[in-house]
Amino acid sequence: MGMISSMPKQVTLPDLFPNASDQQINEIAEILYGYCSTVWRIYERLERERPEVIDDLMKTRSMKAKVDSTKNTN
Numbered sequence: 001m002g003m004i005s006s007m008p009k010q011v012t013l014p015d016l017f018p019n020a021s022d023q024q025i026n027e028i029a030e031i032l033y034g035y036c037s038t039v040w041r042i043y044e045r046l047e048r049e050r051p052e053v054i055d056d057l058m059k060t061r062s063m064k065a066k067v068d069s070t071k072n073t074n
Contacts, residue, residue: 013025
């Protein structure tokens with residue numbers, strides 16, 4: 001069982017940052033949203049341009065292939 005699935009309750013940002021103000025929690029949320037959006041765009045581009053990388057990741061749960069964004073694979 002994975003760590004997240006074995007957690008007894010949903011963890012919130014205030015749980016993780018108990019001393020943060022509401023404004024700081026909102027800033028943290030915006031930063032995390034930005035990171036998640038970036039990761040999602042990377043995933044979508046890999047899925048479109050290099051599906052074998054995503055297939056390998058799903059099979060092995062590790063990133064073996066080096067993905068160089070400066071090279072055009074087309």
